[in-house]
Amino acid sequence: MAVPGRRVPDNAPHGLAESELFAVDAYLREFESAVSEVDAEQGRVALRRTAFFPGGGGQPFDIGTLEWADGSSEVTAPVTKVGRDRETGRIWHWLEGGHVPGPDAEVSGVLDWDRRHLTMRTHTALHILCGVIWSEFGLAVTGGNMDPGKGRLDFPFESMSTELGQQVERRINEEIDAAREILVDFVGREVADEDAALIRTSANLIPREIDPLRVIDIVGLDKQADGGTHVRTTGEVGRIRVTKTESKGKGNKRIRLEIVDA
Numbered sequence: 001m002a003v004p005g006r007r008v009p010d011n012a013p014h015g016l017a018e019s020e021l022f023a024v025d026a027y028l029r030e031f032e033s034a035v036s037e038v039d040a041e042q043g044r045v046a047l048r049r050t051a052f053f054p055g056g057g058g059q060p061f062d063i064g065t066l067e068w069a070d071g072s073s074e075v076t077a078p079v080t081k082v083g084r085d086r087e088t089g090r091i092w093h094w095l096e097g098g099h100v101p102g103p104d105a106e107v108s109g110v111l112d113w114d115r116r117h118l119t120m121r122t123h124t125a126l127h128i129l130c131g132v133i134w135s136e137f138g139l140a141v142t143g144g145n146m147d148p149g150k151g152r153l154d155f156p157f158e159s160m161s162t163e164l165g166q167q168v169e170r171r172i173n174e175e176i177d178a179a180r181e182i183l184v185d186f187v188g189r190e191v192a193d194e195d196a197a198l199i200r201t202s203a204n205l206i207p208r209e210i211d212p213l214r215v216i217d218i219v220g221l222d223k224q225a226d227g228g229t230h231v232r233t234t235g236e237v238g239r240i241r242v243t244k245t246e247s248k249g250k251g252n253k254r255i256r257l258e259i260v261d262a
Ligand SMILES: [Zn+2]
Pocket: 057, 123, 127, 226, 227, 228
């Protein structure tokens, strides 16, 4: 079991802890790495290890900068996009202006931390929303998306009202005030298959070869398989506001929220 505030969960798969740094330490905002592959034509590089989240599960990719020495001069290039190659699993970092380091370069990566941290608060707020809707109404999320500071989720409500939106907003802010611990855990498939919380959040739909599952556990409220980055306690989310409730058709209602001080 992970321990809050600890950099790397004890049971993190070794390869992940060595390469996909965001998966084991959401608070890492600077790192050093060797370049593992250069694609000069597309102005992008892959790194041995990275703290840049490549996007996924509704969470946007990170931006920031890479720095490296080019002869006697230091180059700083904005990272404008990060994405995972579906076939190879490789994480590419696109660099502004097509400046790329050489294949043997050592680079320093720096995240746009304000944007990433706001995204973490937003992502966690959406998991709190999932937990609240499940505990109050027994409904599971069917879809969603987020930007830094705001997001939306869909639930199979028959009807939706402004009052319901206000009730949900109040319940989310209560869970934020409760400052619940949030753990990053890695759970073997056999254990996950027996876990009621993971069953109701459809962890069984994830391909079997992914084992263990990375799990985000808002202790006592919501637990789901998730690749994204989250804050350490619900208190770190700050205040949220439900900005809109809308019908997207029969049995499909959308709730939008935002971080108030974003
Ligand atoms: Zn998530």
